[in-house]
Amino acid sequence: MSTSGTSSKLTPQSRERSLDVLRATAQGDPLDVLVIGGGVTGAGIALDAVTRGLTTSVVESQDWASGTSSRSSKLVHGGLRYLQMLDFHLVHEALTERDLLINTLAPHLVRPVSFLYPLEHRVWERGYVGAGVMLYDTLASLAPGKRALPFHKHVTRKGMERLFPDLRHDAAIGAVRYWDGSVDDARLVSTLIRTAASYGAGAASRTQVVELTKDASGRVDGAVLVDLETGDRFPVKARHVINATGVWTEETEALAGGTGGLRVLASKGVHIVVPRERIKGKVGLILQTEKSVLFVIPWSRYWVIGTTDTPWTQELQHPVATSADIDYVLAHANEVLADPLTRDDIIGTWAGLRPLLQPGTKEGTSSAKVSREHTVASPVPGLTVIAGGKLTTYRVMAEDAVDFALGEGAKARPSITAKVPLLGAVGLDVQQNWGRRHAATYGWTPALVDHLLHRYGSLLTDIVALCQEDPSMATPLEHAPAYLRAEIAYAVSHEGVLHLEDILLHRTRLNYEVADRGLAALEEISRIAAAGLGWDEETRLAEVAAYTARAEAEAAAEDQPDDASAEQVRLAAHDVSPLVDLPKSS
Structure with a gap:
């Protein structure tokens, strides 16, 4: 099934055809857009660009979603914590994207999930948290189209015990129940890539950018790629190159020479997985810890519990959960669980790196601060860099990146991805x-x-x-x-x-x-x-x-x-x- 005359199949053969198209640009017409990075942002950019009628290819040095975009908390949410920072615009933007995914773009991939926010104080906390979640729901109601999720509800201790029997009786006097969305993050990325391919985008995984090339004026005009499956090295030409490499942002920027660009630090987040039958509960939990927010998230056959937030200074490709990370998650989960978990209950873990955007840009960089969460910049003419952000707002990030790359030309080719369902949504x-x-x-x-x-x-x-x-x-x-x-x-x-x-x-x-x-x-x-x-x-x-x-x-x-x-x-x-x-x- 394909949404256009181009196949959505990704195969070794389609990959080779995409590489052939890239090779041909060195002697023929350049691509309109070359996207570096096959995570959710790069995949979203590829779809945004190709649906504007731009010749587009996306390359990824490893497998699709092999970095941060397969190691998230797997939530599509508005960012309840941002209300504490009074960032209403950011929350509204994320909630709009959440509902768009659930209603239109990917209703098969993104599904509602409800959480209990346990309350420890009977009067002031119920009013304070209730007001915050009411605002959260109100901002969601301002999104265009039908409301995707129910309004929040206040839950008594008895109701809380019915929804989550394994919550310690002395852990809370009640709770607020609210709704967000869950998603298999890696499948979202692969579906975005396939949807982009169905509209004519080229897609080549295991293909690394090792150099950014420039024309006589100093403008970035393409890249040198290495097919990591064969070792073949070749140049590609593109009118616009967009760097969407997350925690590798600075490494990719450096390939263009100079000192401009965005600053990104890596923060590690760890999750553990336990069997569904090990914890009695019908809904999820959200808990505040001294370092991060801890989620207990119900999935089909198991629970996902996380996350941590610690600096990562090792190599970027293979973050791992340590014994200390696992103990931290277990300890905080066990503070509210009636039947404490042990290491023997854990069936899996994963560790991911968040690309934390640092304030300001390097000298000589033209940038447009788009939101608290992400920034688009141009350290060198012809090269657009986007960093920060989160999974939920990938589509907005993609639109901002392509708009920035095209400049005034974006007015003639506006983004249409808010109206483009992903493969599997139609029917x-x-x-x-x-x-x-x-x-x-x-x-x-x-x-x-x-x-x-x-x-x-x-x-x-x-x-x-x-x-x-x-x-x-x-x-x-x-x-x-x-x-x-x-x-x-x-x-x-x-x-x-x-x-x-x-x-x-x-x-x-x-x-x-x-x-x-x-x-x-x-x-x-x-x-x-x-x-x-x-x-x-x-x-x-x-x-x-x-x-x-x-x-x-x-x-x-x-x-x-x-x-x-x-x-x-x-x-x-x-x-x-x-x-x-x-x-x-x-």
Whole structure:
């Protein structure tokens, strides 16, 4: 299924075609826009640019969403904490984007989730928090279109015990219940990339920018790329280059030379995963800690608990959870849980780096401060840099970045992404109606059908087609029964998989949602991948060995006391597509 005449399939072949288009720009017409970075911001920029009628390609040095955009708290929210800072514009903007995603752009991917905000003081706190959440709801009501989520409610202690039986009875006298959205962040990114591809954007993962080139006037006019799968190095020309590399912002800026640009620091956030049955509760919790906000978030089969907020000064590619991080999250969760969690309850963890935008820009940079959260700047003519922001407002960030790059030309080509549903959104209600028939045909449970609709939306027809062609595809993986065999085959045939780790980390969540990081299912998954990608047995075994080493290194890192020692253990596992070393930023 495609939204235009261009296929939305991401395959090794489509990647090679995208690289060929990039190579051709060196002798022919330059691209209008080259996007560096395949996280949610870069993916959003690619979609924004191509739907304005601009020739566009996006490159990512590793897998799509391999950085921050697969390691978030997986929430689409307005930022309740920003009300404490009186930043009403930012909250309204985020709530507008939240409701747009739920109502129009990605109703299959973004779903409502409710939280309890426990109250410790009967009178003043209920009034204070209640007023804040009322303002939150009021700002959401100002968004155009129908309201996406219910209004908040005050909950008594008895009501709180009904909604979350495992909340300690002495932890709160009541609560305020409010609603936000949850999302599989990596799937949002891959869906954005596929949607952009369906409108004609080029997309090449495992493709690293190693140099930014300039014309005689000193304007950035393209880049030098390295295909990390083959080692091929080649130039590409573009009228506008947009840097959306998150915590790598300064490293990418440095490739253009000079000292201008944005300043970004990395802050580590850690989450733990525990089985759903381990905590009795129907809703989530939000708790204030001395360092950060702690969420207890219900997912389909488990709970996600996080996050931390600590400076990260190690290498940027492989942040890991340390023993101290895990103890911190457990300790704060256990302050309100009647049945305390232990390390034995944890089935997975992940660590991500937030790109924290620092005040001001480097000397010689022209910039437009767009919001408290993100900034767009131009350290060198022809190069646009965007940094900061959050997952919820990716579309606004993308619009701002493209507007800034085009300058006065943006008026003739305004953004239209507020009206462009992502793949899987159109026809979702039709496939929901067909879900019961598919369940009867293949023996799928209602929970499995819901899982498929959440992941694919109306693209469920593609999964069904695979099952019709090969009935064995309709059966669950033996050692990871939450996923069908067809989902692995589809990841290979449509979702841009190049390596086994792409499946385990980003197309599924097996790396952290089962206790063995998916190792028991590796044999079956690797054989499906090998059939789809044409791997010989030597390649398949090498892929299995590489992922196994990664999983074991991540597990060992969790036993280390600090970031430095955890990183040393983690880096013992070699990368399947090692990055080319770049000059250090100044």
